[in-house]
Amino acid sequence: MIFEDLPTTPTAEELIDKSFSRAARAGNAKGGLEAQQSMLQTAANIISDNLENVVTAWPDFAYEDDVHPFYYELADAIVDVDELRQSLSEVMWASRKSREIHEEYQSKLRKTDVDTARKHRKQAFARLADIVEQVDDELLYINKSRNDLRDLPEINPDEPTIVVAGYPNVGKSSLVNDVTNARGETASYPFTTKGIGVGHFERDHIRYQIVDTPGLLDRPPAERNEIESQAVSAIEHLADCMLVVLDPSAECGYPLESQLELRDAIAARFDTVPVLTVANKADRTEVWTGDAVAEMDADYRMSVETGENVDTVLEAAVDAIDYEPTLPFEG
Ligand SMILES: Nc1nc2c(ncn2[C@@H]2O[C@H](COP(=O)(O)OP(=O)(O)O)[C@@H](O)[C@H]2O)c(=O)[nH]1
Ligand SMILES: [Mg+2]
Numbered sequence: 001m002i003f004e005d006l007p008t009t010p011t012a013e014e015l016i017d018k019s020f021s022r023a024a025r026a027g028n029a030k031g032g033l034e035a036q037q038s039m040l041q042t043a044a045n046i047i048s049d050n051l052e053n054v055v056t057a058w059p060d061f062a063y064e065d066d067v068h069p070f071y072y073e074l075a076d077a078i079v080d081v082d083e084l085r086q087s088l089s090e091v092m093w094a095s096r097k098s099r100e101i102h103e104e105y106q107s108k109l110r111k112t113d114v115d116t117a118r119k120h121r122k123q124a125f126a127r128l129a130d131i132v133e134q135v136d137d138e139l140l141y142i143n144k145s146r147n148d149l150r151d152l153p154e155i156n157p158d159e160p161t162i163v164v165a166g167y168p169n170v171g172k173s174s175l176v177n178d179v180t181n182a183r184g185e186t187a188s189y190p191f192t193t194k195g196i197g198v199g200h201f202e203r204d205h206i207r208y209q210i211v212d213t214p215g216l217l218d219r220p221p222a223e224r225n226e227i228e229s230q231a232v233s234a235i236e237h238l239a240d241c242m243l244v245v246l247d248p249s250a251e252c253g254y255p256l257e258s259q260l261e262l263r264d265a266i267a268a269r270f271d272t273v274p275v276l277t278v279a280n281k282a283d284r285t286e287v288w289t290g291d292a293v294a295e296m297d298a299d300y301r302m303s304v305e306t307g308e309n310v311d312t313v314l315e316a317a318v319d320a321i322d323y324e325p326t327l328p329f330e331g
Contacts, residue, residue, distance in 0.1 A: 001071075001152055001153075001154055001155075002059050002066075002067065002068075002071055003059075003071075003075070003146070003149040003150055003152055004150055004152075006057050006058065006146045006149070006150060007053075007057055007146075008143060008146070009054050009139050009140075009142045009143035009146060010050060010054075010139065011136065011139055011140065011143075012132045012133050012135065012136035012139055013136075015046075015047060015050055015051075015132055015139075016047075016128075016129050016132050016133075018046060018050075019042070019043040019044075019046035019047045019050075019128075020043055020125065020129075022042050022043070022046055023038075023039040023040070023042040023043035023046075023125075024039070026038045026039055026041075026042040027039040027042075032114055033109065033110075033112070033114055033117050036109050036114070036117040036118055036120075036121045037106070037109045037110075037117075039121055039125075040102065040105055040106065040109060040121050040124055040125075041102070041106075043124075043125060043128060044098055044099070044101065044102035044124070044128060045102070047095075047098045047128055047131075047132060048095045048096075048098040048099045048102070049095075051091050051092070051094050051095035051098065051132075051135070052092065052095040054088075054091050054139070054142060055088050055089075055091050055092045055095070058088060058142075061081060061084075061085050062085075068157040068158070068237070069157075069234075069237040070155070070157035070234050070235075070237040070238045071152070071157065071234075072234075073230065073231075073233045073234035073236075073237060074152060074231065074234040075149055075152075076230060077227050077230035077231045077233075077234060078148050078149060078152075078227075079144070079145040079148050079149060083141060084141065084142065084145045086138075087135075087137075087138035087139075087141045087142050087145075088138075088142065090135050090138045091135050091138050091139065091142065093135075094131050094132065094134065094135045097131050098128055098131055098132075101124055101127050101128055101131070102124075104124075105120055105121070105123070105124035108120045109121060153196050153198060154198065155196075155198060155209070155211065155238065156209060157237065157238050159200075159207055159208065159209045160206065160207075160208050160209070160240045160321050160323040161208070161209040161210070161211060161238050161239055161240050161241075162208060162209070162210045162211070162239075162240070162241045162242075162243055162317045162321070163210075163211050163213060163217070163235055163238065163239040163241070163242050163243070164176060164210065164211065164212045164213070164217075164243045164245060165213065165217035165218065165242055165243070165244050165245070165262075165266050166217075166218060166244050166245035166246060166247075166259065166262070166263075167218055167219070167247070167252055167253075167254040167258070167259050167262060168214070168218050168219075168252060168253070168254075169247065169251070169252035169253060170245045170246060170247035170252045170254075170259070170280055170281075171245055171247065171252075171280040171281060171304045172197075172212045172214070172218070172245050173197055173212055173214075174304040174305075175210075175212075175243075175245065175280070175304050175310070176197040176198075176199045176210050176211075176212045177197070177199070178304050178307075178310060179199060179201050179210060179310070179314055180199030180200060180201060180210065196211065196212065196213060196214070197211065197212035197214075198210075198211050198212075199211075199212075201314070203314075203315075203318050206323060206325060208318065208321075208323075211235075211238070213235060215228065216228055216231055216232055216235065217232065217235070217266060219262070220258075220261065220262055220265065221265050221269070232269070236269070236270065239270060239273050240273055240321045240323070241273055241274050241275075241276065241317045241320050241321045242266060242267075242270045242273060242274070242275040242276070243276050243278055243313070243317060244262070244263045244266055244267075244275060244276070244277050244278065245278050245280050246259045246260070246263065246277060246278065246279045246280065246297075246298060247259065247279075247280055247281050248279050248281070248285075248288040248289060248298075249281045249284040249285075249287045249288050249289070250287075250289050251281065251284065251287070255289070256289050260297060263275075263277055263297075274317075274320035274321070276299045276300065276313070276316060276317060276320065277297060277298045277299050277300075278298060278299065278300045278301070278302055278313050279298035279300070279301040279302070280301075280302055280303065280304060281303060281304075281305070282301045282302055282303040282306075282308055282309065283303040283305050283306045283308070284303075299316070300312060300313050300316065
């Protein structure tokens with residue numbers, strides 16, 4: 001995951017302390033004019049390199065090749081990406097500025113007496129510290145963003161993906177677990193307390209991803225808060241097929257009419273991908289409410305409990321995705 005390996009960002013104070021104490025050590029190892037030059041060089045290099053490394057550790061949000069729209073939107077649900085980008089560019093400015101100060105004072109520390117050199121060196125240190133302090137808030141914001149984004153779930157937006165939606169207790173997790181070989185892969189999003197289920201299965205040597213999104217696509221759009229809505233926007237960049245699971249037995253606790261309304265809202269929102277409606281708990285048909293309605297509206301009926309039709313549904317989703325792997329020579 002692209003935000004996983006971001007290093008911690010130093011605070012302004014940490015960076016100043018580190019660079020000045022290393023500079024003092026470098027100065028102690030030498031004497032006279034050379035000591036002053038060495039101090040300046042050490043401090044300025046540590047500051048400019050560290051600031052630059054803060055920035056280059058991040059992917060470039062301006063390029064889709066670096067940040068897939070799914071992760072861009074997801075990141076934007078959690079942190080303010082505009083503010084983050086602005087902060088990164090200001091830290092880059094501070095890095096460049098530190099190099100300029102270095103160059104400016106380097107020449108002043110040549111061909112002069114030690115006292116004058118020391119005076120200039122101190123002045124340079126004050127200016128370097130000032131630059132770093134100017135980006136104190138930005139460094140804090142970058143570090144906060146890093147902490148908030150590093151634990152995003154392992155979801156590969158380039159893999160063909162089936163997203164499972166539907167009211168709670170209709171059987172979404174049961175389905176994901178059933179089709180997934182490796183059990184229990186769940187990942188937690190910072191904006192929902194419920195784990196997101198991520199499963200994988202293979203058909204014709206192609207790996208498919210199946211994602212369960214509790215807290216997001218399990219209730220009417222009007223009940224989603226702003227962050228959840230933004231996360232749903234991210235899922236638009238992820239889903240290649242939507243499976244809306246219904247429970248016509250209504251044992252899940254939601255009347256079929258409400259479930260169908262949610263289905264229609266999802267179909268309207270995800271109008272660029274195939275949306276399949278699946279009536280689950282077919283083993284409970286004796287208590288299916290509005291049986292006729294469900295049969296008319298659902299594309300398939302299945303029972304995760306007995307396994308009836310689960311493969312058929314999966315096959316249908318795979319067919320609907322109609323995934324063509326890109327061959328290397330096609331670029
Ligand atoms: N009778 C019956 N129960 C099912 C079926 N699929 C799931 N369940 C049960 O429905 C309950 C909710 O399932 P779960 O997968 O947690 O639903 P989710 O909230 O949509 O993820 C659990 O007790 C499941 O065992 C099914 O096909 N038939
Ligand atoms: Mg569940």
